[in-house]
Amino acid sequence: MGEKIAISLNNVSKCFKRYNRPVDRLKEILLPHKNYGQEFWALRNISFEIIKGETMGIIGRNGAGKSTLLQIICKTLTPTSGEVQVNGRVAALLELGAGFNPEFTGRENVYMNGAIMGLSPQEIDERFDKVAAFADIGDFIDQSVKTYSSGMYVRLAFASAIHVDPEILIVDEALAVGDMFFQAKCMARMREMMDNGVTVLFVSHDIGSVKSLCQRCTFLEQGEIKSIGKASQVTETYVSTIRHETNQELNKQIAQTTNSDYPPTDNFLDTTKKIQKALPTISIVVNIDRETEFAEGAYRYGDGGAKILDIKILNHAHKIANHIEYKQDFFIQAAILFEKSFATFCFGYLIKDLKGIELIGTTTTTENLEIPSVNAGDIYVVEAKTKNTLNDGIYTIAFGVELPVTPNQQHIYLDLVDNAVVFKVNPPENPLDKFWSKTYAPVTLDFAKIHG
């Protein structure tokens, strides 16, 4: 394994045996030549390398094999076949319950953990106060760990893991158990460790955290790598896969309750404010007679029935632009061809930064705008006008046409083009106008002198 590689997996597979009844397991122990269980491959042919200092996210549905993979890397499980090489001191925060001895006090566990990680008692003495301060569990540090709440347990586990100077930090969803203040503290600490060159492997169902923390990401599906690469792209593949399945599930539910192919939007019409608004006269700049090529890296998904022909960003002067100005109005215009008839539809957009973090967006249902029925063959041009509240930088837009099923909660995606357009926000002409957050919301500031 090269010096720059922290973790290397070569064709790693893991097979578990599953038994229908506990007695079958016993029978197999007693009669080892007989087979009473079924083989289950939790991982199949997993190969990748993680470079030192890199942060890799692992995502996938429940049961995809994420924890099994981490346990194999941490060597608490042995693979059925394949090779695993790990180069560096590993601190792992796996599922709750692993790692600490419940009979020992918190203090004893910190010493035990430090010793396992190769620290001398003197080194642990030097660090203990920092561990206790980070965990912040007060006198519980001298109580046995079995009396801890799950939150206290995570606090101490995280504090002791990060204070052994790991070269590789492996975190499995553990942070989700702590309270929000502790989660924020852990995230900040993880970022600091990454900045200092620690390699991090991070399993999470929170796509936002994976996008913001990880450079690369692996999407596991039924024990196999479905996608591996840049975190922003892999997380998008994952989200689109899940949305596609949600679409199918919703369609199934709808088909069971109605005879029509698509949702009866009567319920929707009854329960939301009816704003039957004719589309204003729009000065059309999008292509309406052919499908346009979207930005490099764009990808689309959806159930069909509608097709987005074109999406354009327009500057404050309503001219096609790939640059928009600080704090000025801009427009998003799209053309949609309907291939089926629908009782209504909904459109919306989402602006993301280059890491894929979703910053600003809305839909017609969020805005309480209801669009009347459309017929197969209709072409609609839709437009959003908004003020640019983004800081200077590069952004992408996802634009979707959907069917509202439950207002603002569940939509069926007919056509969604992600990363459809890339655009740049220019820095302000006057540097004094610059703000320092990713986005800006207009505000009224006030003050009053109450003394002196």
Ligand SMILES: Nc1ncnc2c1ncn2[C@@H]1O[C@H](COP(=O)(O)OP(=O)(O)OP(=O)(O)O)[C@@H](O)[C@H]1O
């Ligand atoms: N000891 C075991 N014996 C039998 N099957 C197991 C064992 N451990 C895990 N599995 C199975 O292997 C598959 C992968 O499990 P794993 O815990 O790695 O998934 P995961 O992606 O971490 O899921 P989650 O997101 O729910 O934590 C699951 O179907 C699980 O039931």
